Amino acid sequence: MTERIDGHTLLISLIATPIRHSLSPTMHNEAFAKLGLDYAYMAFEVGNEELKDAVQGIRALGIRGSNVSMPNKQAIIPYLDELSPAAKLVGAVNTVTNKDGKGHLVGHVTDGTGAMRALKEEGVEVENQIITMTGAGGAGTAIAIQAALDGAKELRIFNINDQHYKNAEETVKKINENTECKATLTDLADQVSFKQSISESAIYIDATGVGMKPLQEESLINDPEVIRPDLVVFDVVYMPKETKLLKFAREHGAKKTINGLGMMLYQGAEAFKHFTGEDMPVDYIKELLF
Numbered sequence: 042m043t044e045r046i047d048g049h050t051l052l053i054s055l056i057a058t059p060i061r062h063s064l065s066p067t068m069h070n071e072a073f074a075k076l077g078l079d080y081a082y083m084a085f086e087v088g089n090e091e092l093k094d095a096v097q098g099i100r101a102l103g104i105r106g107s108n109v110s111m112p113n114k115q116a117i118i119p120y121l122d123e124l125s126p127a128a129k130l131v132g133a134v135n136t137v138t139n140k141d142g143k144g145h146l147v148g149h150v151t152d153g154t155g156a157m158r159a160l161k162e163e164g165v166e167v168e169n170q171i172i173t174m175t176g177a178g179g180a181g182t183a184i185a186i187q188a189a190l191d192g193a194k195e196l197r198i199f200n201i202n203d204q205h206y207k208n209a210e211e212t213v214k215k216i217n218e219n220t221e222c223k224a225t226l227t228d229l230a231d232q233v234s235f236k237q238s239i240s241e242s243a244i245y246i247d248a249t250g251v252g253m254k255p256l257q258e259e260s261l262i263n264d265p266e267v268i269r270p271d272l273v274v275f276d277v278v279y280m281p282k283e284t285k286l287l288k289f290a291r292e293h294g295a296k297k298t299i300n301g302l303g304m305m306l307y308q309g310a311e312a313f314k315h316f317t318g319e320d321m322p323v324d325y326i327k328e329l330l331f
């Protein structure tokens with residue numbers, strides 16, 4: 042590091058809380074070093090209270106870009122100058138660019154495209170498919186909207202009746218108004234409809250975080266009859282690598298089970314491209330991190 046960082050080195054930040062567990066600093070710094078790019082990537086513990094000052098700091102210090110994670114993905118929007126069309130539609134930002142350090146901050150969202158690229162890498166196409174999804178928070182919304190933009194035929198979202206339900210209603214409205222995809226929302230408490238929907242779907246996506254600590258012993262699917270040999274099961278969680286859901290689906294013969302590592306890698310690769318204009322060496326990073 043001391044050999045690499047000098048007076049010319051440009052900074053990229055990550056602002057979120059909690060953040061110390063994140064793989065993003067390792068991923069980006071290893072990619073900078075591999076390509077010989079004069080950037081450094083640092084994580085900063087920033088919540089909603091410090092967010093406005095942090096964004097001013099990005100401008101003042103000429104930080105060239107930033108990743109943004111919970112709880113700042115929506116809260117950062119009022120402080121930015123411009124949003125990409127996808128970020129506008131999703132209503133959330135995970136990547137900010139500051140071209141040439143001049144202070145004009147543009148918000149992008151790469152979670153949805155990252156997830157679609159991860160599915161494609163596994164040979165899974167969303168085009169013309171019926172997809173059942175649980176979860177309509179930050180990750181779920183980005184995935185749902187990108188799947189719809191990429192030509193999914195139907196998106197059937199199931200959400201518990203919590204504070205995210207209203208957001209899910211808005212997501213369904215946006216998809217129906219802006220894309221050819223037919224989107225619906227049903228309360229996850231309606232388990233008969235949930236199981237029926239999966240039985241008609243090619244892909245089931247869990248974007249809830251159930252399966253990750255502290256819910257690592259839980260799964261939203263526990264009925265073996267729901268799992269079919271032609272069903273793809275995708276869980277956005279990557280820690281643990283195999284959630285209870287993915288283990289259950291694999292053991293009951295699902296066509297494919299996919300964890301969130303690929304989504305994490307490709308959302309990062311797309312952010313890297315925004316920051317540096319270069320392609321992340323994804324095979325090298327995969328070997329290091331997976």
Ligand code: NAD
Nearest residue numbers: 176177178179180181201205248249250253277301304305
């Ligand atoms: P969020 O809090 O914005 O949304 C969570 C969603 O899950 C909401 O729709 C909520 O209603 C639903 N939910 C919560 N608890 C539930 C339960 N017990 N049963 C059913 N539904 C429940 O969170 P988020 O930012 O969208 O993150 C969700 C998960 O996605 C997290 O585990 C996060 O680590 C993961 N994630 C992964 C990547 C990746 O690159 N792989 C990227 C972003 C987020």
